[in-house]
Amino acid sequence: MAETLLKVSGLEVHFPIRSAFLRRRIGTVRAVDGVDIEVARGETLALVGESGCGKTTTGKAILRLIDPTRGSIRFDGEEIARHGAARLAPFRRRMQIVFQDPFASLNPRMTVGGILAAPFEIHRIGTPADRPERIAALLRTVGLRPEAARRYPHEFSGGQRQRIGIARALALEPELIIGDEPVSALDVSIQAQVINLMKRLQAERGLAYIMISHNLAVVSHVADRVAVMYLGRVVETAPRETLFFGARHPYTQALLSAVPEPVPGLRRTRQVLQGDVPSPARPPTGCHFHLRCPIAQARCAQEAPAQRIIAPGHAVACHLVAP
Amino acid sequence: MSAAASLPENAGAAAAEAPLLSVSDLTLHIPMPPHVLRAVDGVSFDLRRGETLGLVGESGSGKTLTALMLMRLLEPPLAALPKGRVQFGDTDLMALDEARMSALRGRAISMVFQEPMTSLNPVMTVGRQIAEPLVRHLGLSAREAAARAEEMLRLVQIPDPARVARAYPHLLSGGMRQRVMIAIALACRPAVLVADEPTTALDVTVQAQILELLGELQREMGSAILLITHDLAVIAETAHRVAVMYAGRIVEEAPVAALFAAPRHPYTRGLLASIPKIERVPAPTLPEIPGMVPGAADRPRGCAFMPRCARAVSGCAAEAPPLDPIAPGHRVACWNPANG
Numbered sequence: 001m002a003e004t005l006l007k008v009s010g011l012e013v014h015f016p017i018r019s020a021f022l023r024r025r026i027g028t029v030r031a032v033d034g035v036d037i038e039v040a041r042g043e044t045l046a047l048v049g050e051s052g053c054g055k056t057t058t059g060k061a062i063l064r065l066i067d068p069t070r071g072s073i074r075f076d077g078e079e080i081a082r083h084g085a086a087r088l089a090p091f092r093r094r095m096q097i098v099f100q101d102p103f104a105s106l107n108p109r110m111t112v113g114g115i116l117a118a119p120f121e122i123h124r125i126g127t128p129a130d131r132p133e134r135i136a137a138l139l140r141t142v143g144l145r146p147e148a149a150r151r152y153p154h155e156f157s158g159g160q161r162q163r164i165g166i167a168r169a170l171a172l173e174p175e176l177i178i179g180d181e182p183v184s185a186l187d188v189s190i191q192a193q194v195i196n197l198m199k200r201l202q203a204e205r206g207l208a209y210i211m212i213s214h215n216l217a218v219v220s221h222v223a224d225r226v227a228v229m230y231l232g233r234v235v236e237t238a239p240r241e242t243l244f245f246g247a248r249h250p251y252t253q254a255l256l257s258a259v260p261e262p263v264p265g266l267r268r269t270r271q272v273l274q275g276d277v278p279s280p281a282r283p284p285t286g287c288h289f290h291l292r293c294p295i296a297q298a299r300c301a302q303e304a305p306a307q308r309i310i311a312p313g314h315a316v317a318c319h320l321v322a323p
Numbered sequence: 324m325s326a327a328a329s330l331p332e333n334a335g336a337a338a339a340e341a342p343l344l345s346v347s348d349l350t351l352h353i354p355m356p357p358h359v360l361r362a363v364d365g366v367s368f369d370l371r372r373g374e375t376l377g378l379v380g381e382s383g384s385g386k387t388l389t390a391l392m393l394m395r396l397l398e399p400p401l402a403a404l405p406k407g408r409v410q411f412g413d414t415d416l417m418a419l420d421e422a423r424m425s426a427l428r429g430r431a432i433s434m435v436f437q438e439p440m441t442s443l444n445p446v447m448t449v450g451r452q453i454a455e456p457l458v459r460h461l462g463l464s465a466r467e468a469a470a471r472a473e474e475m476l477r478l479v480q481i482p483d484p485a486r487v488a489r490a491y492p493h494l495l496s497g498g499m500r501q502r503v504m505i506a507i508a509l510a511c512r513p514a515v516l517v518a519d520e521p522t523t524a525l526d527v528t529v530q531a532q533i534l535e536l537l538g539e540l541q542r543e544m545g546s547a548i549l550l551i552t553h554d555l556a557v558i559a560e561t562a563h564r565v566a567v568m569y570a571g572r573i574v575e576e577a578p579v580a581a582l583f584a585a586p587r588h589p590y591t592r593g594l595l596a597s598i599p600k601i602e603r604v605p606a607p608t609l610p611e612i613p614g615m616v617p618g619a620a621d622r623p624r625g626c627a628f629m630p631r632c633a634r635a636v637s638g639c640a641a642e643a644p645p646l647d648p649i650a651p652g653h654r655v656a657c658w659n660p661a662n663g
Contacts, residue, residue: 050526050527050528050529051497051526157615157616158382159615160615187381187382187553187616188381188553188555188594188597188598189381189593189594189597189611189612190381190615191597191599192597192599192609192610192611192612193611195599195609196608196609196611199607199608214526214527215599216527216601217556217598217599217600217601218599220599220600220601220602220605221599221605221609241603244601244603245603254528255527255528256601257531258527258528258530258531259527259556259601260527260530260531260534260554260556260557260559260560261556261559261560261600261601262555262556262558262559262583262595262598262600263559263583264559264560264579264580264583265580266559266560272528272531272532272535273528273531273532275482276496276497276498276499276529277496277526
């Protein structure tokens, strides 16, 4: 494996639940409850799972957009989990984010040129005179014409707006980009364009990606490795092919079998999970998945399983999976 | 079993039967000086008993507007604009006054929406929302309707239906709310169910439950389903026939197997090719459809797909191609269709 760029261990993010009256703390949502992940330079790690599994919160905690409650975040060897704003500033340049909704994440009152100039201004890079050329280069990189700089976000389609979001993330030449469902709001034919663009940029610039997504088919096209989350914990981590064709955790298996395939008549024996994902405010004891797990045993309700490595690069958190 | 009793449930005879719902030349042109938005532009299809017709298309293709028109749910000032016929038995839904339409809506033909939270009444218990159409349409007493509501909740596999019947929608998860929507829509055992992206807002494991449920209820009740979605994988797994919409028109319609195995319209081909599939060795790049969907105000005069089409020929710019049969049960609107 290439050099490790990011190493997250024991990450926890808890949010207080407060009473409506007096704002007293009456509980805790353990949105992220002990996550370990690693990303190497130039690779794509996909973070997958259903709503409420903590994948977005994990991404935001890594970027320090929200404060982690516990745990370690090492970026290029340096511990940043408890850095204050000043010491964090150089790392903010090196890690960027692309959001799901390209309309909500672009300021509607600014021209595209203004949006793309902001990172240079904030980080005092270059001179005002060389900005138009930098912006034009960014727009060309993402497949837009330099004239786009004079227009406003609403004048663009969803796919074009996502290209603008990507251009903004690229401005400071980051080493890591976290994509939070970057193609989920796009139509299929446009989705392919944006996926291809992101892959091309990665190949050209050696970018590392953390792709946060609920869409497993998209993930299977972009990821080198995949981490599957359930209720705040990573239940399985594996190289792409192993995860999609040799998953061992019962949740991963159920998740994969629920993905509809664009092939008529291919009725697989589907493992339909019963019930819904429990609330992260009241997670089940022991293994968080045991209430819906088809193979759960008594032990699973009592003891949370640790991630164990069962093959090179393949870790599973399940009491019942033998190496 | 008598022949008369078994006939309506006989799925094998479905193809030969007269359509339950026949939509012809449904059109919604919205004047927006100096333009006219051709949001829906002459959509025609049939829906037969017991079948699921998938209506697919990308955002802005007109699929949801088509559904709202045939349910007569467009609000003023749009409500006055739709043209065309929606033949349901011997009634043209488009010609009914609102009183007669609302007597049918929810009873003979009902709809499930994408976002269950915005379509459920937040200040009415779930049980009352299911019971309401039973009282209104079927004349059940409040007590009978409440019992039926609980039964419906059990049918859509909600655990502890008596408790959920007394709950308000915000207490339920997204999957449970969508089940409640389906229970409301099916309470009067409608002949036609229009489901607009019924699982798009849900997680995949819950989506699988809901799709399975819709299929079971359809087999049991013999309802016809118009399933509107942008997700071709959902279509592949649940629809019998598919109609593909692009820029306000149906560009191809075929039995599901034929459409996926041998799509004839270049847009359908491009769309199918661009869906990511889970494969051992994925292609390094996904096939793209270049460009983007034209807005409803600046659609080309001829075929709306022409500017993005690799198979475009000289006639495509002049005139929009009609949706013509190309094989049994297979229609395509293209001047230069791909080979089957």
